[in-house]
Amino acid sequence: ETGVTQSPTHLIKTRGQQVTLRCSSQSGHNTVSWYQQALGQGPQFIFQYYREEENGRGNFPPRFSGLQFPNYSSELNVNALELDDSALYLCASSPASGTSGRDEQFFGPGTRLTVL
Amino acid sequence: DQQVKQNSPSLSVQEGRISILNCDYTNSMFDYFLWYKKYPAEGPTFLISISSIKDKNEDGRFTVFLNKSAKHLSLHIVPSQPGDSAVYFCAASKAAGNKLTFGGGTRVLVKP
16 A cells, blocks of 8 residues: 655745645545644644545635646645745645545655745 | 644653643534654654544553543553654544644653
């Protein structure tokens, strides 16, 4: 069983640029959630995708957007990068709620984004 | 507005003893609670969960207790092992599979 994978591992961008982060969900999982973890804090929910549709969004501006593909992999796009966007971005996948009896989310290793 | 709080940023415990991690929440709509462990350069790893219809769930060395009236949960690790040294996050959701709201984490150091 392949776990959640994310790419790239690290990324350095400058303020104002755009970035795309990628995530492959665990086999059999059709729900993907994205989280931002700033240094010294817990992860914060950005949004969730279920069967290619956005299924909930946290308190993040519209310049944070996402996609989910038919194979359930996902992208997180951030436009007009700001210094405060520097963080670890985590992707988590889960089976559709109620289908397996286990509802925990399984996390990838994250992408460390640095904005200069 | 921090809906999930872990008031102890760090905890040091001797190998073989009990580690007790605490977590408080404010949103009474939360009905599913989880604990994750995180090593540096890795994503959080699921440890144990509990739904609001239970007050205790046990899995090996890990036990989670839920006190709904106090809006408090705790994680007990017995016995603690050096490999348990990590950052532990509690998380809550309003429905299983829904978005997770995390606490700020507690760094645990288990001394040999």
